[in-house]
Amino acid sequence: MIGESSLGLCLFKKMQVSKLASKNNNPENILVQPYLYGLFKNTGYNRLLNELGWDTLDDRRKLSRLCLFKKMQVSKLASKNNNPENILVQPYLYGLLPGTVGDRSGYVLRNASKVDNVKTRLVVSYNSFIPKTIRDWNALFIEYWHVELAENNIQNAGSIDSFKARYKREYLRSPNPLFKLDFNNGNIHHTCLRLGLSHLRAHLFSHNLIDNPVCQFCNLEPEDTDHYILRCPTYNNVRVRYLMEIANLLHPTYIASLDDEKLVNIFLYGDNELNFETNKQLILMAQAFLVDSKRFDVRLLR
Ligand SMILES: [Zn+2]
Numbered sequence: 001m002i003g004e005s006s007l008g009l010c011l012f013k014k015m016q017v018s019k020l021a022s023k024n025n026n027p028e029n030i031l032v033q034p035y036l037y038g039l040f041k042n043t044g045y046n047r048l049l050n051e052l053g054w055d056t057l058d059d060r061r062k063l064s065r066l067c068l069f070k071k072m073q074v075s076k077l078a079s080k081n082n083n084p085e086n087i088l089v090q091p092y093l094y095g096l097l098p099g100t101v102g103d104r105s106g107y108v109l110r111n112a113s114k115v116d117n118v119k120t121r122l123v124v125s126y127n128s129f130i131p132k133t134i135r136d137w138n139a140l141f142i143e144y145w146h147v148e149l150a151e152n153n154i155q156n157a158g159s160i161d162s163f164k165a166r167y168k169r170e171y172l173r174s175p176n177p178l179f180k181l182d183f184n185n186g187n188i189h190h191t192c193l194r195l196g197l198s199h200l201r202a203h204l205f206s207h208n209l210i211d212n213p214v215c216q217f218c219n220l221e222p223e224d225t226d227h228y229i230l231r232c233p234t235y236n237n238v239r240v241r242y243l244m245e246i247a248n249l250l251h252p253t254y255i256a257s258l259d260d261e262k263l264v265n266i267f268l269y270g271d272n273e274l275n276f277e278t279n280k281q282l283i284l285m286a287q288a289f290l291v292d293s294k295r296f297d298v299r300l301l302r
Contacts, residue, residue: 047195053175063167065133066140070155070163072097088160096130113155114138178270178283186287189296193225194268199296200228228295229267230260235293242289249281250274 014031021029049056068089076094078086087094102112117134120126140154154170157163168174181187192198197207202224205213215223217234228235246266247255258266265271267286270279290296 044195050173051179051191051194053173053179055172059172062136063164063172065129066136066167067160067164068093069133069137070157070160074160098130098134111141113153114141176269177276178279181280181283181287183284183287184291186290189290190268190283190287192296193290196225199298199300200224202227204300225268226260226264228293229264229289235289235295238289238292241292242285245285246282249278249285 011032018030018032021027021031071088072094075087075089075091076097078084078088079091079094098116098118100112100116101109101114104116105112115134115137117138118131120128120131125131137155142153154163154166157166179187179191189198192203193200197203200223201210201215202213202222204210205222213222213224215221215227215232217223218232220233221227221231223232230239243255255263266282267289270282272279274282
């Protein structure tokens with residue numbers, strides 16, 4: 001499920017133990033957050049990874065390869081400059097590195113630090129460490145208009161640690177602390193909405209669990225996330241309260257300027273242009289909507 005089967009199985013066991021403990025009112029044995037043991041089967045792989053802030057094994061292996069590659073480059077340069085303190089790997093490793101575009105040209109070029117790739121004849125060589133990592137390394141380049149700006153490229157990071165930190169920040173996922181917030185168990189339903197499998201009839205329909213996605217309360221249109229949050233007349237009172245609360249928190253004119261898609265995004269994920277404290281309040285207000293609407297108090301399938 002997650003890429004490393006043992007890790008996935010341990011998590012799965014923890015989710016099972018926690019679900020049972022929650023059912024038996026035994027809080028000591030709850031080992032994971034409620035939003036995890038409240039998940040349904042058939043949960044989408046990428047949506048689940050985004051929810052957890054985890055990276056795939058492939059992504060983590062790619063970072064390890066790139067870090068070793070960076071170490072080899074630093075060591076090669078240190079060896080050239082007679083600076084033994086900065087030699088981080090054995091000579092037989094940095095000796096494998098091909099030259100760069102800058103090595104071949106006497107001009108100052110924007111892509112001077114791109115590494116020349118080696119020619120390969122077989123697929124197995126094409127996917128081996130050096131050719132594969134050179135492709136990944138060169139793919140990180142951003143073509144800036146000015147030569148001086150090219151220094152901003154991630155490959156030119158000053159140290160291995162800064163390269164790694166910047167790569168993680170720009171290319172990998174990180175757990176979202178907002179997803180751990182909870183208001184009266186509302187975060188289980190909040191997570192289910194984000195994962196696209198909740199009590200809403202459009203979600204159940206998309207997983208072939210029911211025959212008809214139309215909202216059973218108003219019969220106006222399919223009961224998807226947008227309909228539930230923005231339009232279903234059944235929740236008008238809860239919705240008015242929610243909209244007044246977020247209008248007070250942000251600004252009425254700002255709320256009025258938002259389209260439906262942005263409003264639903266704020267409801268599900270918060271607003272990444274705002275600070276953590278404001279987002280925390282937005283998430284808790286959304287969960288109060290979920291709890292007060294009582295839409296999720298019924299059994300999943302009736
Ligand atoms: Zn409806």
